[in-house]
Structure formats: C-alpha cells, structure tokens
Amino acid sequence: MKRLFLATILFLFPFSAHAGFPEGENGYDLKKIEESFRLPCDEIGNDDCIARALGVGACAWIFGINKDKEPAEALKIADTVLIALLKGNNLDLKSMIGKDGLIRTNIKKEATYRINFCREETKKAIPKLVKKLPEGFELDAKRIENLTSVFPLQYLSMFEQFSK
Secondary structure (H helix, E strand, O other): OHHHHHHHHHHHOOOOOOOOOOEEOOEEOHHHHHHHOOOOHHHHOHHHHHHHHHHHHHHHHHHHHHOOOOHHHHHHHHHHHHHHHHHHOOOOHHHHEOOOOOEOHHHHHHHHHHHHHHHHHHHHHHHHHOOOOOOOOOOOHHHHHHHHHHHHHHHHHHHHHHHO
C-alpha cells in the first residue's frame, strides 16, 4: 500500500525530461555530439550506422523546418549535425556510394526506414518545403501524403547528386 501511495505521488509531481541533441548558445553543441553520441557500429556494422546517421540528418532538417527555420538554413544545421555524428563515430559518408555513383541499396533501404521515423513531422514540413507548384496543382492531403512518402528518397538523392 505504501509503494502504491509513493508511486502515485511520484507521478503527480511535474518533472521534465530532455531528449535529443545538446544545444549550446549558438545552436547544437557539435563537439558534444561528436564526443557523446555513439552508435553501436561494432555490433551492427558501418553501413547500418551510416543509415542511422542519415536518418538523424533528415529528421533534424525536418525538425528545423518545423521550428520555423527556412529550409536552406535548417538543412545547413542538419548537415552539421550529420557531419558531427559521422565524425564522432568514425564513419565516412563516401563509403555509402557504390561504383555506379548511387547509394548502395542496403544503406538506402535502412536509411529510408530510419527517415520514416519522423514521418508525421515530415507531413507538417512539406508545405514549407514546397514553395511553388505548377499551375492547377493544389497541396491537398493526398499530395502531402505522396510527397511525404517520397521525401526519404529525395533526401538521399541529394547525396547521390553530390557524389557525381
């Protein structure tokens, strides 16, 4: 009975928890990201680690947009977070590109899965990402859903374009 009472009191008092990347005065604390955020690359392999890092990068971009940053500014911040995460885990982004200049299939598949973790946030960001539509097209719920589905592949294709 005593434990039940203590548990009830514990849940009635407000408390806060902070999750995510550490933020400093000027945005994300990149040094802390490099030093603290370790992926289990020894266990899952570098390909899966790169895919997870790409997922973090894409979602960081989306979260930035949803925090009212311009898409270009949010992408720049997300890229610096991605680079810090890669650097801290001794990962080379070039290793994800195959001889054909495309992201290797296993990495693309896993990264797409990871990017879809922030699917609901992506839906919210799509209207801010799509500035102009061809005349006669509206950004309705179905089109937002379709663009949300395509977003992971579009994000990954940016890296393929850079590799070429």
